[in-house]
Amino acid sequence: MDQPEDVASPPVARLATTLLATSLLGRLPQAMSALALVRIVIDGGGGYAFAGALTGGYVVASTVGTPLLGRVIDVTGRSRAVLLASGVVSTAALLGLALLVTAAPPAAFLLALVAGFAFPPLEPTLRSLWPRIMAPGAQLARAFGADAAAQEVLFILGPLLAVAAAALLGATGGVQVMAVAGLIGTVLFCTHRLLRDRVATSEGREAHPSALRTRAVRTLIVAQVAAGLPIGVLTISAARLAAIAGESALNGWALAVNAGGALTGALLIARFPPRIAPERALRILLVLLALLYLPTAAFGLTPAVWLAGASLAGLCLPPLLTQVFAITATTPQASLTEANGWVISAFSVGIGVGTALAGVLAGSVLAIIGASVVALLGAMYASPSRLGARPPMPG
Structure with missing residues (x-):
């Protein structure tokens, strides 16, 4: 090599x-x-x-x-x-x-x-x-997958x-x-x-246009905010589950099993990178992430079943982030560090907004469904054509 x-x-x-x-x-x-x-x-x-x-x-x-x-x-x-x-x-x-x-x-x-x-x-x-x-x-994809796994740890x-x-x-x-x-x-x-x-x-210096002038980076920012919403909502919905069940420890267990599911997803993506382009894989994974968080709206389930759902909900996050890393890597080297900074921060914003809104809605079913719907809309927006490698916009 x-x-x-x-x-x-x-x-x-x-x-x-x-x-x-x-x-x-x-x-x-x-x-x-x-x-x-x-x-x-x-x-x-x-x-x-x-x-x-x-x-x-x-x-x-x-x-x-x-x-x-x-x-x-x-x-x-x-x-x-x-x-x-x-x-x-x-x-x-x-x-x-x-x-x-x-x-x-x-x-x-x-x-x-x-x-x-x-x-x-x-x-x-x-x-x-x-x-x-x-x-x-494959080697670069495995590096991004290992990076996502280490982040979960x-x-x-x-x-x-x-x-x-x-x-x-x-x-x-x-x-x-x-x-x-x-x-x-x-x-x-x-x-x-x-x-x-x-x-x-x-x-x-003149040859370092802002990463925000690249269409793919702007699209990834939208997708990352959308992906972060369900993750942020889980913090509050887990607390609601614990209150309904009368077991305060369930809050911590919910977050732990969700992180465990994410770690499993990270290990799988590092071992078995997707065979399709990251621009196409990202949309599929974001749709799956949105759908897998929907079962956590079923507070009537027994705690064990709900926790199993929380674990499955975490599976798609690291594979999704791996595709985000791979697409971001196509940004021109002159603005690559900034581009990574924007997509990382966008995900944090999504988590923060999700937590805040779920707090206002007391972690209700509406909060979970709403976050999943927004994540689905984000997947629709993040089309392969928007994520394709494009030169920075003039100006």
């Missing part, structure tokens, strides 16, 4: 494993933040309203910052410098938040915004590297690590561990020579 000269050695498998492992360590704050930030507020005597605002502010700021920092990397060519600088700022803000959350809540909230916005764009940077490392076709382990860190070191120590672990992972990720900086010329 032909390889770019700069990645001919060490072996591809070891290179990919190193990049993936270090990026996951660097992204631990994202996986731990929901529980860790809520815990530090509640344990400090604060209320759930402030806990939600602090956590939500961190997530929303990260959603905004990720594509913008990716844009900076594309334009300047300084991936290592941007990642390290943003990692230091985000870590410092989290450490300051941990110290001020009780003494100065407004300052802690501002620091949460800074920490989220400055969170290093490790995920889009990694996705922009896969096409440089892997051969097109991260979001299963993240909450568990947050609980363990808080139990051992207290809520403040838990946030501090989260912050330091993220910085260590970012530094280790940046040690690889693929992340070396290159200085862009003025001509190079």
Whole structure:
């Protein structure tokens, strides 16, 4: 297999494993933040309203910052410098938040915004590297599948690590561990020579149009928001199931089995990549995802059957994300990091909107059906013709 000269050695498998492992360590704050930030507020005597605002502010700021920092990397060519600088700022803000959350809540909230916005764009940077490392076709598809599987593992382990860190070191120590672990992972990720900086010329800057000018990227943003809605709704519908059954533990079990189903889907897509084009596979998988979430609207089922449905609902998410990664990889290299940032953030927006709307509707049947319908509409919009490789629009 032909390889770019700069990645001919060490072996591809070891290179990919190193990049993936270090990026996951660097992204631990994202996986731990929901529980860790809520815990530090509640344990400090604060209320759930402030806990939600602090956590939500961190997530929303990260959603905004990720594509913008990716844009900076594309334009300047300084991936290592941007990642390290943003990692230091985000870590410092989290450490300051941990110290001020009780003494100065407004300052802690501002620091949460800074920490989220400055969170290093490790995920889009990694996705922009896969096409440089892997051969097109099955090898690249398996890399995206392994990436999706590792992401599921991260979001299963993240909450568990947050609980363990808080139990051992207290809520403040838990946030501090989260912050330091993220910085260590970012530094280790940046040690690889693929992340070396290159200085862009003025001509190079003009040659970096925004990824948003590419039709396929805009289409993927719509599809990702639509895909995120049912996932966000599940958080609230699982809580409603637990309340109906009178078993609070069912809430956690529902999310766990859904994540387990997603991990199964990730392993399957890594082992058996689809034989059809990603542009066609994406629409099929988004339709299946929408349909598989519909059984979770049947609250009259026994908890065991409902949980089985929640597990099946998770199956299609990683295969869907794998197609998203593959299509995004066709974006011109000059805006690839930004493109990955937008599609990642769009998915987070979908989850957030789904959770918020389901909260307003108390996780009702209407919320679940509505999210699935929107996901189906997103699948209809994400036609292969819209997702085909197209040059950036002029202007």
